Amino acid sequence: MENKIWNALEGILFALILTGIYWVIGFFCKFIFGFEIRNQIGYTICIVGGFLLRHLLIAIFSGNV
Numbered sequence: 001m002e003n004k005i006w007n008a009l010e011g012i013l014f015a016l017i018l019t020g021i022y023w024v025i026g027f028f029c030k031f032i033f034g035f036e037i038r039n040q041i042g043y044t045i046c047i048v049g050g051f052l053l054r055h056l057l058i059a060i061f062s063g064n065v
Contacts, residue, residue: 007054015050022046 026038 011051011054013050014054015047018046018050018053019043 022042023038026036026042029035029037
């Protein structure tokens, strides 16, 4: 049970990192070019991508890919 909680926390961490990167890129696009790219679909993609990125990185570094 503890391992599942740890894995979920790692996935949340990766999702937060991707969401932060998305927010910063969106801020610069809004500030420099004047258009908004941040929306609900983009944030959803970042959250799902964060959980998938964790698994992808584990597979790459363990040599399974």
